Amino acid sequence: xxxxxxxxxxxxxxxxxxxxxxxxxxxxxxxxxxxxxxxxxxxxxxxxxxxxxxxxxxxxxxxxxxxxxxxxxxxxxxxxxxxxxxxxxxxxxxxxxxxxxxxxxxxxxxxxxxxxxxxxxxxxxxxxxxxxxxxxxxxxxxxxxxxxxxxxxxxxxxxxxxxxxxxxxxxxxxxxxxxxxxxxxxxxxxxxxxxxxxxxxxxxxxxxxxxxxxxxxxxxxxxxxxxxxxxxxxxxxxxxxxxxxxxxxxxxxxx
Numbered sequence: 714x715x716x717x718x719x720x721x722x723x724x725x726x727x728x729x730x731x732x733x734x735x736x737x738x739x740x741x742x743x744x745x746x747x748x749x750x751x752x753x754x755x756x757x758x759x760x761x762x763x764x765x766x767x768x769x770x771x772x773x774x775x776x777x778x779x780x781x782x783x784x785x786x787x788x789x790x791x792x793x794x795x796x797x798x799x800x801x802x803x804x805x806x807x808x809x810x811x812x813x814x815x816x817x818x819x820x821x822x823x824x825x826x827x828x829x830x831x832x833x834x835x836x837x838x839x840x841x842x843x844x845x846x847x848x849x850x851x852x853x854x855x856x857x858x859x860x861x862x863x864x865x866x867x868x869x870x871x872x873x874x875x876x877x878x879x880x881x882x883x884x885x886x887x888x889x890x891x892x893x894x895x896x897x898x899x900x901x902x903x904x905x906x907x908x909x910x911x912x913x914x915x916x917x918x919x920x921x922x923x924x925x926x927x928x929x930x931x932x933x934x935x936x937x938x939x940x941x942x943x944x945x946x947x948x949x950x951x952x953x954x955x956x957x958x959x960x961x962x963x964x965x966x967x968x
Contacts (some may be wrong), residue, residue, distance in 0.1 A: 797833045797868040798916050800826055804875045805912060809905045811879060813898060815887045823879045830872035871912075896951075900944045907937050 804823050811820045885891070893901065911933050918926045 793833055793836070794868065794919070795916075797830055797872075798912075798919070800829050800833070801868050801871050801875070802909075802912055802916075804830075804872060805905075805909060808875060808879060808882075809902065812882055812886070812893070812901060815890070815892070817883060817887050820879045820883045820887065824876050827872045827876035830869055834866070834869040897948065900947075904937070904941065904944070907933070907940065911937060 804826050807819055807823050810816055811823065911930065914926060914930050914933065917923075918930055
């Protein structure tokens, strides 16, 4: 009875139609999944403006409130300074893979990110010039100008230094296919780690203004300079030893 009921409700033609529909749906899904990568590449070529450059954000335009009110203007300037610091930190973090892996594409990207730092600095200068003289005087009395303006120019200078070092690595190391020794690369990694820590400490000093952190930053700066001199002397001694060995080999070969 059940068999006759099933056969009466689901005839063979219906089963065949269901199977053919399911098979066609699966075939269409597989086809479009296969074409997804190709369609994505075509869309990237046709829509290059839709790509977002990493670390880039348009500078905030000076609004009417920031132009009149000293506190609002200082808050806007501090926000843009922190954005500058974030881009600079990304640049500094990326310089190590450039040195270690001879990554030419990343070196060019870091150099473009310096343009972002310059744009943010220029936009901040325009915002400051749009503020009224009375507003700038109130900011100076409140101490806003002393804490933010030097820091913003400092981030710009750091970005310029990283951009120049990336260009040097690109010209003198990557394009000539040179590499550091294991000992030299280890020294570079140590200095880079210490430099990243000092940069974050400097950002903390900018945000909080603690005298203790500022003194620690000065101590770390002196310690970093001593470490740099120590590594430079070790490199000089190693080069001198290498030259002496090469000279002895040359004399022994000539004799």
